[in-house]
Amino acid sequence: MKLVISALTLILLSFNISSSQILQNDTYQYFVDLNKADNDQLEIELITPVISTATTEFKLPAMVPGTYKVYNFGRFISGLKAFDNSGNELKTEKKDVDTWEISNADKLYRLKYFVDDSFDDTSDNKVFEPAGTSIEKDTVFIFNNHGFFGYFKENLKNEYVLNFTKPEGFYGSSSLVNTLRSNNLEVFTAPDYQFVVDNPIMFCLPDTTTINFDETSVMISVYSPGKGISSADLSAKLKVLLTAIRNFLGGKLSADRYTFLFYFTNKEGSGSFGALEHNYSSLYFMPDVPKESAPYMINQLQSTSAHEFYHTVTPLNLHSEEIGNFDFNDPKMSKHLWLYEGVTEYFADYIQLREGLVDLKEYGKNIERKISGSMMFNDSLPFTEMSLGALGKYEEQYFNVYQKGALIGLSLDILIREESNGIMGLQDVINIMLQKYGKDKSFKDEDLFDEIVALTSPKIGEFFQKYVAGDQRIPYSEIFSKVGIKVKSIPYNKIDMGGIQMGFNQKTYRLVIRQIAEDNSFVKDLGVKSGDELVSINGKEINFMTMRDIFGSLKNKIKEGDNFEMVVARNDESGTEKMETLKAVVSKVKTAFDSEVIVEKELSEQQMKLKTAWLGK
Ligand SMILES: [Zn+2]
Known part of the structure; x- marks a missing residue:
């Protein structure tokens, strides 16, 4: 400099x-x-x-x-x-x-x-x-x-x-x-x-380490109040990761300088941790951890860092006019969050797989988590519609960009390879578009699907119409099995709660009942009210880790006739919070499905060919 x-x-x-x-x-x-x-x-x-x-x-x-x-x-x-x-x-x-x-x-x-x-x-x-x-x-x-x-x-x-x-x-x-x-x-x-x-x-007070590549100087800057994590600790891992991304992107990183800003906190925050991407930097907000736990945190940060760094590709260099001509005070949404966030999330993990930082078994677990995660959201809401409504009525569906969005990315990558006989993948399509567009040149929101179809095949257009712009569920098992990844659906019982809607209170960190179905007999028996915040079920505390299991899951098996006891926090007329214990017998269950992902060993010639093309080996 x-x-x-x-x-x-x-x-x-x-x-x-x-x-x-x-x-x-x-x-x-x-x-x-x-x-x-x-x-x-x-x-x-x-x-x-x-x-x-x-x-x-x-x-x-x-x-x-x-x-x-x-x-x-x-x-x-x-x-x-x-x-x-x-x-x-x-x-x-x-x-x-x-x-x-x-x-x-x-x-x-x-x-x-x-x-x-x-x-x-x-x-x-x-x-x-x-x-x-x-x-x-x-x-x-x-x-x-x-x-x-x-x-x-x-x-x-x-x-x-x-x-x-x-x-x-x-x-x-x-x-x-x-x-x-x-x-x-x-x-x-x-x-x-x-x-x-x-x-x-x-x-x-500075704790910085610089990693130099031929074309780019990358600075890692850390603030850790307990001094449990240092920039030197992080740089070893990030150097390996950036080398992998660089290989994948054709031997060159896209920015001439880059700064990783890591802020570790020992205070309670908004309830979420994560990072935000920029063209030349990314800023991370994560819990401060003691030295013993630093390796675990650094592992966690590997995928987050890959995600943020991949954003230098999209949306930063490939975006529609809504983002290119960003209006700070009257923002417009694009239809294509599946690309900006979903494809980014897909590549963050896929690059690590392709470049050998994670193996296929671990990657399979990741797909499993994403499929299960996506089932917590409205799976028949067209993704383009969710994207357009992400600032308003679909705000609570936004988090699905990291789940279903990434699965859309994987599906497209496999289908594009199949249609091109293994010659082309999703990144190749993106590379062609990066040449046409860039930081200062936006595509038209309406034209994106057609442009991708022109570079690939009508079958990709069909995929967009049915599963991204349409309300049909993506046949993961059919698509992923083309590269030998088997998705097994496992049924389990779930209490039939009717049309219950839940939200999250960021002040109390509790799930809150936003809306209940008046005509559901179990809900009536239990006496749950809209506004109740969930504290525990059958003696078990409800938190981020357990919330998926509360009304029945593969882990928490439930059947008709079971006793169900739930403690909720409820405000009385004066606005004072009181704990209420609600009890009922489970009267009706319905069948839901969870997924298990299995990496198949015996592959057909066609599967083998496509898998080799996908993994590059
Ligand atoms: Zn992102």
Whole structure:
């Protein structure tokens, strides 16, 4: 990297990075002093670009790419004030949660406001931490920049300069271009707002390791409060993984630089862990673990890291207009989450299989988990429809992108190989499309299926129409057996609860009954009410691990006549939570199916041929 000290930063140095007397130009010049964090709040100062209109709107995003959820980052902003260059205050008016209208904008020079972090948010719409912000004075700062820095509607393409004063010895890890780094100052630049949002920064005392490939330098940056996991521990595993991905993608990684930002937490968060992808980095939020458990956590992170890294292929370089022309404050959904998330999830595991990091038996277990997982969701809801409705009415179905979405990927890969006599796979189709499209060129949502069919065969079109855009169930057993993977359906009894609908309370971490069928006799006998939160069943605590089993599963065998006892948390009229024990005899069971995946040993010639093509050996 080249260290560039611009005239501007030299001026700033002599003023210790304060914004006084800064010349206004076309650039957003932001100033933040991390030492002044107070009560998990930071003051942000912006010397605005020159605005030529009489009024303007300052915005923070409602949504950012990759999250598929509206968070309204404006709700973390308070005390916004606008000034001209003589320090006179200009009139501002809040238009909606994310928008401030500023009068006499042609005189606007400076904005000041406070930002609260999202990690400490206690509202129901808690931000998934990999997209969120953290302000912990003298400890760690997560700058998902969209939570701190805004934009003017007409000036989305202007350059950004982010000036930070930081605690002594802190380091800002990011793939943003760093133009100044000293013991207590750090300056980053970005060509436009999209780039600012796409490149998070993590500030803390550094624990970093760099892996170099010919074309790419990959930095691993770790914050682990208990020091149980280090960047050196992670880099050994990630080097093997990245080498595998690089081989698979034709011997070259797609970005010229990449930063893995790992934030390990010892606090309770939103309830989910995970990561968010960007073009040049990914940010991980995972539980901090003691040194003894580090190998287990690092194994876990292998698949997550593969998933995030594969995102540099799709959606980042292969996407529809809804994503390419992303509207931060009026986001539109694409029909193709099966591609962006599903195919990504498929390749994250498949690359590890193909490059020998996991074996076929382990991979089979993975398919088994995905089939079972997908059965918890509405399997006859067309995936394209779910995708379009992921921000609203199908929000609770979104998680199926990692289950059924990945199985769609596997099915397509096998069928494309069969149709091409083993010559072509799904990645080859994607490679052709990557040449036509890219970061700055989007495909049309409506045209994607036809384009893929043109590159493959009508049978692939049939698959899309029936199983991705249609409501038919994918015949996994028929498709996967083409490469010798047998899917066995095993029946089990499940209590017939009628049309019960469940949700999850992120504050109490409990399953909650959202809706019940009034006409179901078992539900009536039990006396369960909508709003009840499930605590235990037959003396067993209900949690993430056991929730699939509660009304009957292969593990939890249930039959008619069994006694059923459930403890629920229920609010009384005054809103006080009380535990209620509900009892009933199981009156009616229905048959459900779980799946077992078996890797077949005896294969026909045709199966052998296709399996060899699929595994590349
Ligand atoms: Zn993803």
